[in-house]
Amino acid sequence: MYGVASKSAFAITTTTTSVPVAVALLLATLSVSSLFRPVLSEADSSEAALQEFIICRQCGTDIADSYYIETHKSPSATIYSNITLFGKRGVDLQVLINPIGIQFKIVNTPKALCSGVGDWVPADSWYPGFAWKFCVCPQCSTHLGWIFEPTLTATADRANPSNKGFYAIIVDNVLSEKLVQSLMVSPDLIQS
Structure with a gap:
């Protein structure tokens, strides 16, 4: 389990998540979902903007594009x-x-x-x-x-x-x- 800090008006609080640090570091530096999507028309691009990349829960490796x-x-x-x-x-x-x-x-x-x-x-x-x-x-x-x-x-x-x-x-x-x-x-x- 890894802690994630958030800043409130009075103090910094910590919540616990099950996201590996490797996942956070990977996503902080790299987003490759655009590599898998075809070129879309303007009409299709608003729907594609809502979709996202699917990653391995264990290590954060890119697996598929929604x-x-x-x-x-x-x-x-x-x-x-x-x-x-x-x-x-x-x-x-x-x-x-x-x-x-x-x-x-x-x-x-x-x-x-x-x-x-x-x-x-x-x-x-x-x-x-x-x-x-x-x-x-x-x-x-x-x-x-x-x-x-x-x-x-x-x-x-x-x-x-x-x-x-x-x-x-x-x-x-x-x-x-x-x-x-x-x-x-x-x-x-x-x-x-």
């Missing part, structure tokens, strides 16, 4: 909600349960920077006709979700999804860039 979140409804979803998440309206959040009973809140995106590990597994897929493999943070190897690929194209030499495949990102294992930035403190606020 601009690309899309819907892949799973017939296995126990809960399905259309919400505003990561600065994007209309995000389809699904709750899925794996064969051993663990629940995961996930969102889908066709583009992400997490690394696929292991072999493609066609059994126990939440998406019929798709094989899956684990997806981990390329920096710290935290499990961030899964890659899903149509079974016909899920070959041993395919590391990333094709244009018909996608990533399922575990919401509880990532943070939004703007949330972390809101928790950061300027050195000027700490001085009295």
Whole structure:
């Protein structure tokens, strides 16, 4: 746990967060979300300005851009909600349960920077006709979700999804860039 200081009218107070210092330092110096977004028209730019980059909760590595979140409804979803998440309206959040009973809140995106590990597994897929493999943070190897690929194209030499495949990102294992930035403190606020 790390403390974040804030300056009030009378004193400096400290609140506790679970954001690693590395995340705060990374975001203080670098924002790469614009590298993943296409060039947008003026009409589209106001919507894109509300969206944000999604980072690994453990180490702060850039994982995905909320601009690309899309819907892949799973017939296995126990809960399905259309919400505003990561600065994007209309995000389809699904709750899925794996064969051993663990629940995961996930969102889908066709583009992400997490690394696929292991072999493609066609059994126990939440998406019929798709094989899956684990997806981990390329920096710290935290499990961030899964890659899903149509079974016909899920070959041993395919590391990333094709244009018909996608990533399922575990919401509880990532943070939004703007949330972390809101928790950061300027050195000027700490001085009295």
